[in-house]
Amino acid sequence: MTNTLRLKALLVCAGLLASTLLAPPAGTALPSRFQWRSSAQLIGPKSDATHSIRAVKDPSVVYHDGRWHVFASSVNNNGSYNMVYLNFTDWSQANNAQHHYLDQSAIGAGYKTAPQVFYFAPQRLWYLVFQTGDNAAYSTTSDISNPRSWSAPKKFYANGMPQIIKDNIGNGHWVDFWVVCDSAKCHLFSSDDNGHLYRSETSATGFPNGMTNTVIAMQDSNRYRLWEAANVYKLTTENKYLLIVEAIGGDGRRYFRSWTAPGITGPWTALADTESNPFARANNVTFSGTAWTKDISHGEMVRAGVDQTMAVNPCNLSYLYQGKDPNAADPYNLLPWRLGLLTQTGSTC
Template sequence: MRFFKITLLLASATGALSSCPLPATYNWTSTGILAEPKNGIVALRDPTHVMYKGKHLVYATTLGYDRTWGTVVFDPFSDWSQMGSVNQTTLTPYAIAPSLFFFRPKGIWVMAYQWSRTPFSYKTSNDPTDLNGWSSEQVLFTGTITNSATGPMHPALIGDDKSMYLFFCADNGSLYRASMPIGNFPGSFGATSTVVIKDVTRLVFEAVQVYKIAQDKYLLIVEAIGTQGRFFRSFTATSLDGTWTPQASTEANPFAGRLNNNATWTKDVSQGELIRSNPDQTMTIDPCNLQFFYQGSLPDHPEFNLIPYRFVNGRSKEHNMSEGAHIGVAASNSPTHQHSQPQGHVNMKFAMMLSVLGLAAATPINNPTTGTDNTANEGKVFQPEMFYLFTHVAFDTRPVHSAIHLENFFNDTQIEQAGVFRNIPAEATSCTLMWAQAQRRNRIFISKGDGLTHVRRLSGWPEGEVNLNSIVPFDTIGQLGSPEFTFWDTANGARNHIVGSFPCSTELYFKIELSNVDLESLLYFDQDEQNGLYVHYTI
C-alpha cells in the first residue's frame, strides 16, 4: 500500500474548533504516492505522524520480501513533496504499529506499539528524532482476548483532564477501551478492558484512532472490510468514557473509502492517522482542516501478503464548499482559514496481513502435487487430504475428500475440518501455509456470512479414524493463521494469500474452523493444482 494525505477544509468565520461541525457526508481527494520503501522492503504500513520543531516526523511499520517486520523513521521534512527523497532509517529494535505523541504533563515523548513482550508496550524520549534516545521497553497493556486470533492490535492513546485511555481492536468485531488516572501515565493499563463497540468482524476490524474535535466532542475512526475494499467508519461521543454513536459508518456512506475519494489506483483506504493540530496526548484535530494520512494499495502482488502498500495524504472539503471533501495531497483553494498543516502525504508501501484459505476444482488427493516455481530453490505442495469434524457428533467419521467445507448455524460451529499435507521435501526450509485462487471461471468458491477462519497447527495425526474425538488430543500447538475468505469468492483474477509460517517437516497437520459462531455462515472451496491450500517452501 501507499501513504496518502487527505484534507477536509470546512468554511468557518472563526478559528475555534467548535465552529466547524463534522460533515454528515465526506468526500475526499487523495494525493499520489508520497514515498517508496528502500531496498528489500515491499510495504510501508501503519504510519504515525507528528509535527516536531516545525517539520513533519513519520514513523511506520515495514514488511520485507522475506516477510520480516520492521520499523522505519523518515528524516524530518518541511513539505510533503519532500517525503519521498528524505532518508529512511531502520529503528532497532523495531516497534510494530507505532503511535507517537507528546505527553505534556511530564514533558516527554511516548511511542506505543504492539507485538513485543506484552501485547502493547511503550518507550519514552526527550527527542523523537534521536533514534538512540528511546528508553527501555515498558509494559503498556497485558490483557488477552480469548476470541481473537491476533490478540490486541493497534494501540490508540488519548487523554482528557483526568484520565488516559487506551483503545484497540482485535480483528474480531469488537473495539476495546482501558483507562487509568492521568497521573499514573506513562505506565501499565493492566489486563482489563471494556468492549465499547461490537459488530461483525469485517465491520470493526482494526486500526482504531480517537481524536478530540471540540471542547466536549470526540471522533473515533475504525477500519472495516467492505465489498469494494478497506474503508473507515466514524463514530462520535461527548466523552472518552461515554457511548459512541455512528456518524459516517457504512460502506455506502463511509468516513473514508473507495466510494468517496478520487484515488482510482487503490481500492483500499487503510491504516492511517488524521493530521493533528496539537501533538500532545489530547489528540486534537482541526475540523476546519481535516487531513488524513493513510495507506493505499498498488495492484495486488500474486502473493496476497506482499501487496505493495503506499502512503497517501488526503484533503477533504465539506459538501457546501465548491468541491467537497477530498483524499489527497492537494490543498483546498477555498478555505476561509489558512493553516500550517501539510499539503500532501507521503506514499509508502504496505503489505496486508489478511490471510485467506482454500479454493477451486477438486482433483485426486492420494498423491498431492508438488510443483516447482521458476526459481530452482522454491516449491509448492498442493491438495491436502481433508476430513470432516462434526462438533455435535464427535465420533462421526467420513471418508477423505478434497474440498474445504465449513458451516456455522444455530449460534454454534457445526462443521469444522482437519487436514494433512504429505510429501513435503525433507530438505525444505522456510515453510509457509498459503492458499491460491485461479481465475473466477476456473474455481468453485462459495462464501456466505462471515468468512473469517482460524487455522490451528496440530502436533500429530490419528493412526485410525479421523473425527473430532480423535483430533482433540493433537490440538495443542495453537494458531497458525486466520484466513479471511469473506468477499473473495466474487473477486476476479488469480491470487495467492499467506496463512502463516511453520517449522518445516515432511507432513503438516492442521485444523480449520469458522470464527464467528454468532452468524450463520458457509464456506466451500474445491481444491486442485490451481486452487486451495498449499505449502510453499524453499530449499
C-alpha cells in the same frame, strides 16, 4: 415589573448569553457526509545495506519544530515487521527523506509495529506506542528528531492480555494500540480482528503505569465491520470526540467508519459508518489521474497539536493512510503498501 420578575428576566438573559458563548461557532461541526482528495504515493519503501524493504504502512505523524515527523511499520521481503522514522519540511519532500530504521535504536529487532507517536506534556517526553504480538509496548525520548534516542520497550500490561480480550478474541489478533488522554485519565484502545474494540484506562498522573479496567467499548457481530486501526480524536471546536475504525467492505477493500461521543468513554453515535456513506473509502475519494489504490487503510489524522489529547480541527481534516496497487495479490504480509495523504474537500466550516 416586580423585583422578582426583573431577576428572572436577567437570569434568562444571562443563560442565553452563556449558551451563546459556550456553543461552538456555526459551521464547525463535522459533516454527515465526507469527501476527500488523495495525493499520489508520497512515501514508499527504501532499502539499505541491512534492510530489504517491501512495504511501508501503519503511519503516525506529527508536525513539530517546523518538520513533519512520520513513524511507520516497515515490512521486509521476508514479511517481517519493524518500524521506520523519517522527517521533512514539506510533503513534496517526503519521498526523498532518509529512512531511519528503529531496530538500530534500543527498541531493537524483532516484531514491533503499528506505531503511534505523541508528546506526553506532563512528563515532557515523546511516547512511541506499538504492538509486539503479545502486548502493547512503548518507548520514550526527549528528542523526537533523534531516531537512535528511543528507550528500550516497556509493556503496558504487566500480566499480558486482559482476560476479557482472551474471552472474546476467538481466532483474531490483538492489534493496533491507541492512547488518548483527557485531564483525568489516559485510555488505551485496541482491536482483535474479531469485531471488538477494547478500552483500558489509567490515571493521567499514573500514566503509563496501571493500565486496567479493560472493557469492550464497541462490538459488531460482523467482524469485518469493526476490524482494526482505531483512532480517537478530540475536536478542537466543540466538546466532542471522533472515533474512526477500519473495516473490510463487501468487495474486500479496506475503508473507515466513524462515530462521535461527548467523552472518550462514549456513548458513541454513528456519523458516517456505512459502505455507501463512509468516513473514507474509495467511493468518496478522488485522485488526479488513475487511482493508485482502492484501499483506504490504517493511518492517522494530521493533528492540531502533538500532545496526548489527540486534538484535530474538523475544519481542516487530513489523513495520512496506507494504500496499495489494486492488482496486488500477494500474501498479506507481503502486500506492497505505500503512504498517501487524504485532504478533506467540501468542509462545512
